[in-house]
Structure formats: C-alpha cells, structure tokens
Amino acid sequence: MKIGVLALQGAVQEHVRAIESCGAESVIIKRIEHLDEIDGIVLPGGESTAMRKLLDHIGLLEPLRKKIINGLPAFGTCAGMILLAKEIQGSDTVHLGVMDTVAERNAYGRQVDSFEVPLAIKGVCDDYPAVFIRAPYIESVSGDAEVISEYDGHIVAVRQRHMLAASFHPELTDDTRLMNYFVEMVKENSSK
Numbered sequence: 001m002k003i004g005v006l007a008l009q010g011a012v013q014e015h016v017r018a019i020e021s022c023g024a025e026s027v028i029i030k031r032i033e034h035l036d037e038i039d040g041i042v043l044p045g046g047e048s049t050a051m052r053k054l055l056d057h058i059g060l061l062e063p064l065r066k067k068i069i070n071g072l073p074a075f076g077t078c079a080g081m082i083l084l085a086k087e088i089q090g091s092d093t094v095h096l097g098v099m100d101t102v103a104e105r106n107a108y109g110r111q112v113d114s115f116e117v118p119l120a121i122k123g124v125c126d127d128y129p130a131v132f133i134r135a136p137y138i139e140s141v142s143g144d145a146e147v148i149s150e151y152d153g154h155i156v157a158v159r160q161r162h163m164l165a166a167s168f169h170p171e172l173t174d175d176t177r178l179m180n181y182f183v184e185m186v187k188e189n190s191s192k
C-alpha cells in the first residue's frame, strides 16, 4: 500500500511517520507524476490559502481533483479538509471541491486557540485524542457524506465514500487509530 502525502506546505513528516507506523509505505507528493505511484493520499494541515497557491503554481490542482473524483482515496486534515470541501463559508473560492461539505475556516479562533479533546469517531473509537489548531469545522454535509464525529455541536469528521476529512491533527499524537482507519479504506478500495 503506497500512501502519498501532499508535501507543498504544512505537517508533512508527521504524516509520513503516522502512515509508516500503520504498516503502509509513504510517498512525498510534490509533482504531478508522483500521483501515479499511489493508492491513497493525505492532504495535511497547514494553511489552505498557501497550499492553494502552491497547487496552482505547480499545476497540481486539476490532476489531483480528477484522481480523487476517479476514486483515489483521500484524507484531508484541518487545512486538507478545507481543500476537499465543495464550499467555504464566506468565500467564493473552492479548492478541490470534491466532498459534499461546507467548511467554516478558523472556526475555533486563532492560533492560540489550540486544544485537545477526547472524541468519539464512528467506526474508529470512543476516545480519540483530537488536537485542534486554528481548526475549521464542517457547517453542513449533503449527498452521501456521513458525519462520523461531532464536538461541541459542530461536525469535525466526515466520511464520503473513499474520502475522509477531519478538523483536527491525527499526526500530532502517537495514536494511529484514525490513520489506520484510512489505511483500511485504501486497502478496501484497492481490492475492488
């Protein structure tokens, strides 16, 4: 199993470590050609506007969108969740726009407002240590997007077929249960 990590900006190495501790191979994604080598992709946290500029700069936005639409499993965390959303509250910009989610950026305040809470995530566990950093949440979902976790009355994790999105940073703790869940999604998809 080869899982790519979009490596334009943000938390890349931490995801590499998390993927490898789940027994999968990781591939750093910086160019279009790299997309052909992988069975799944992680879109890390960081700054979604900066990532978007870099995606445009290297011409990766459309090829990546096509790959995901054609079935490449994708896991977006924090800024990555914003990249996947079909709508961003208060903005005309859409990045990949592949998930039926409406994202609210910086919903939990500024950088200082980072916190960790135990979360129940459907299909994963009841006590996942979720680290939020200037996190977005999902305002609403539609179509076959399924809410798999909520915190304080807001949606913080969603699964839609081969796509997964979380407001928080699973790479920042040693708990690999959520990454493992994604690795299983990738395996299921490859055995189809």
Ligand SMILES: NC(=O)CC[C@H](N)C(=O)O
Pocket (backbone or CB within 6 Å): 044, 045, 046, 047, 048, 049, 077, 078, 079, 080, 082, 105, 106, 133, 134, 135, 136
């Ligand atoms: N930790 C994060 O990834 C923060 C996301 C960031 N606030 C954004 O809008 O892109």
